[in-house]
Amino acid sequence: MIEIQHASKTFEQRTGGGFTAIDDVTLTIGRGEFVSLLGPSGCGKSTLLNLVAGFERTTQGSVQVNGQPVTGPGPDRVVVFQEHALFPWLTVLENVAFGLKQKGVGKKERNERAMEQIRTVHLSKFADRYPHELSGGMKQRAAIARALAMDPDILLMDEPFAALDEQTRLILHKELEEIWMKTRKTILFITHNIREAVILSDRVLVMSTRPGRIKKEFAVKAARPRDAADSVLHHVEQAVMEALADELEKVVKEEMGDEYSIKKNDLSNRSADSLGGGI
Amino acid sequence: MLQTLHAFRDGLMDGNLLAATLGSIRRLLISFVISIVVGTTLGFLFARYRLVDDTIGFIVVALQTVPSIAWLPFAIIWFGLNDVAVIFITTLGATWTMALSSRTGIKNIPPIYLRAAQTMGTGTGARMFFQVMVPAAFPHMMTGLRVAWAFAWRALVAGELIAKGAGLGQLLQDGRNLGDTATMLCIVIIIAVLGTISDAYFFKRMEDKLLVRYGLATAGKS
Numbered sequence: 001m002i003e004i005q006h007a008s009k010t011f012e013q014r015t016g017g018g019f020t021a022i023d024d025v026t027l028t029i030g031r032g033e034f035v036s037l038l039g040p041s042g043c044g045k046s047t048l049l050n051l052v053a054g055f056e057r058t059t060q061g062s063v064q065v066n067g068q069p070v071t072g073p074g075p076d077r078v079v080v081f082q083e084h085a086l087f088p089w090l091t092v093l094e095n096v097a098f099g100l101k102q103k104g105v106g107k108k109e110r111n112e113r114a115m116e117q118i119r120t121v122h123l124s125k126f127a128d129r130y131p132h133e134l135s136g137g138m139k140q141r142a143a144i145a146r147a148l149a150m151d152p153d154i155l156l157m158d159e160p161f162a163a164l165d166e167q168t169r170l171i172l173h174k175e176l177e178e179i180w181m182k183t184r185k186t187i188l189f190i191t192h193n194i195r196e197a198v199i200l201s202d203r204v205l206v207m208s209t210r211p212g213r214i215k216k217e218f219a220v221k222a223a224r225p226r227d228a229a230d231s232v233l234h235h236v237e238q239a240v241m242e243a244l245a246d247e248l249e250k251v252v253k254e255e256m257g258d259e260y261s262i263k264k265n266d267l268s269n270r271s272a273d274s275l276g277g278g279i
Numbered sequence: 280m281l282q283t284l285h286a287f288r289d290g291l292m293d294g295n296l297l298a299a300t301l302g303s304i305r306r307l308l309i310s311f312v313i314s315i316v317v318g319t320t321l322g323f324l325f326a327r328y329r330l331v332d333d334t335i336g337f338i339v340v341a342l343q344t345v346p347s348i349a350w351l352p353f354a355i356i357w358f359g360l361n362d363v364a365v366i367f368i369t370t371l372g373a374t375w376t377m378a379l380s381s382r383t384g385i386k387n388i389p390p391i392y393l394r395a396a397q398t399m400g401t402g403t404g405a406r407m408f409f410q411v412m413v414p415a416a417f418p419h420m421m422t423g424l425r426v427a428w429a430f431a432w433r434a435l436v437a438g439e440l441i442a443k444g445a446g447l448g449q450l451l452q453d454g455r456n457l458g459d460t461a462t463m464l465c466i467v468i469i470i471a472v473l474g475t476i477s478d479a480y481f482f483k484r485m486e487d488k489l490l491v492r493y494g495l496a497t498a499g500k501s
Contacts, residue, residue: 053394053398055394055397072397073394073397073398074398074400075398075399075400077398078398078399079394079395079398081391081394081395083391085391085392085394085395087392087395087411087414087415088492088493088494089414089415089417089492089493090414098396098399098410099399099400101410102399102400102401102406103400130492130493130494131494132493132494133494146399150399150400
């Protein structure tokens with residue numbers, strides 16, 4: 001159970017003044033819920049996750065996990081990072097067992113429990129390999145196994161599949177859904193991929209940029225396990241896309257200048273404009 | 280050339296060459312262990328606490344530019360003409376390099392490792408240091424170790440030239456007193472060979488192994 005009440009986060013800037021990453025966000029995530037935060041880059045979704053993880057403190061408002069205010073990182077809320085963050089000096093097994101070791105679990109037991117999680121993510125054959133010997137998808141599986149081995153109430157996933165190729169990502173979506181249905185962990189999932197958010201979550205929260213706020217909430221009422229061809233998903237996806245269009249426009253304008261527009265009748269996107277672009 | 284070989288044979292026969300070599304290596308190892316412990320601890324403090332880095336860290340950078348032999352006169356006054364003085368300056372020679380390279384190593388640890396470790400409950404104390412920071416900084420520290428080893432050798436021989444006891448430096452000095460250039464050359468060669476062997480067969484090998492394990496270099500097989 002995650003409760004965020006009127007949370008704001010302002011960063012001091014080098015040039016002076018503050019930059020408000022998130023502004024007055026209130027949301028509740030129930031036990032066993034799978035919730036995605038969706039938004040363009042720079043909208044503060046990672047900041048929000050860092051607040052829940054305890055890496056950052058709120059400037060205003062409060063973040064509570066299971067009724068306790070968050071004061072720092074802890075093993076009840078394990079984070080799965082975009083860049084896997086496996087320790088390169090440990091094998092997959094040692095990486096997965098690392099958290100258990102910190103809890104003081106004996107070597108034999110922690111290896112058994114780690115192996116169990118490694119089997120869950122289908123990496124048994126690679127348990128004694130070092131992370132650099134694995135492919136991107138395998139690393140991310142190992143990172144998920146490492147998080148699961150801690151048996152946390154809450155999994156915080158910060159764009160975990162963003163760096164993977166499409167095929168691998170689709171497979172991991174399926175596996176994550178299976179794991180979630182089996183373990184019923186509370187999952188807060190950060191992504192900028194609309195499809196990914198819709199296909200995985202119970203609820204999708206669309207964030208607006210500058211400052212980051214929760215703009216709109218979509219409940220995805222589709223049957224589990226999810227089927228990519230399910231028309232409910234397509235409807236939600238379409239609705240999310242519309243909600244996001246304004247935000248994208250804002251981001252693009254900020255980067256390209258005011259005359260740029262990605263809305264209908266986009267003249268600047270004629271194919272003739274990019275002729276010779278590959279030279 | 281032949282004389283040098285003769286000197287080498289004679290030295291081996293009556294055992295003083297071997298004794299001297301072992302004596303030197305013993306001092307070297309003692310100093311080296313001390314400097315690793317002190318250097319790594321200092322490096323960690325520098326990386327961790329800004330204040331320490333700005334004050335003591337600055338002094339260490341300054342000290343690093345002082346040749347360790349410059350401390351020998353002090354060492355002789357403080358400890359006398361004995362082993363301790365030699366070990367002292369050898370340690371000085373290696374410690375600063377060790378401190379600075381482990382500082383760089385720890386500062387260059389990707390923050391994501393520290394975050395990941397914290398979510399798994401390492402806290403920020405000793406467990407974080409030994410289980411995450413030291414191994415993560417290891418490739419950097421390995422380089423520091425090699426340089427520190429070379430510095431230690433130099434300081435050691437220089438110190439032994441002056442201080443008493445059995446060591447390669449003393450033998451070199453004895454050779455000078457006797458005008459025995461053959462023995463002197465023989466010792467210089469021993470020093471060079473020992474340095475090369477220890478570097479190539481120990482440090483280089485360890486470094487290569489580490490780099491492969493950490494995925495920083497490609498192994499022959501993969």
